[in-house]
Amino acid sequence: KNKCVLSKWLYRLSQESKGMWAQILRNKYLHSKTLAQVTVRPNDSPFWKGLMRVKETFFHRVKFIVRDGTTTRFWEDTWLGN
Numbered sequence: 001k002n003k004c005v006l007s008k009w010l011y012r013l014s015q016e017s018k019g020m021w022a023q024i025l026r027n028k029y030l031h032s033k034t035l036a037q038v039t040v041r042p043n044d045s046p047f048w049k050g051l052m053r054v055k056e057t058f059f060h061r062v063k064f065i066v067r068d069g070t071t072t073r074f075w076e077d078t079w080l081g082n
Contacts, residue, residue, distance in 0.1 A: 006054045010035065011062065013051075034070075 014035055016022045029048055030038055036059065040052040 002050070003054045003057065006050050007058045007061075010051055010055065010058045014062075 012019075013022055013025060025048070029044065035055065038052070040049050044052075
């Protein structure tokens with residue numbers, strides 16, 4: 001259940017651009033990186049560490065729409081079928 005809840009937060013973070021909570025997480029942890037590019041650091045919050053623990057599972061189960069390509073990993077993300 002916990003993985004499902006954290007995956008929902010990752011999905012929302014990858015989709016929402018205007019929410020204050022998303023801006024805070026992006027400014028604190030992502031900077032100019034994508035979710036795929038960030039790694040966990042020892043002094044990160046327990047919530048962020050939880051998100052990073054389920055990140056790989058999340059990326060294996062989610063399909064992406066490429067759009068301008070800035071947040072899509074061309075070789076790793078599922079964006080066109082299998």
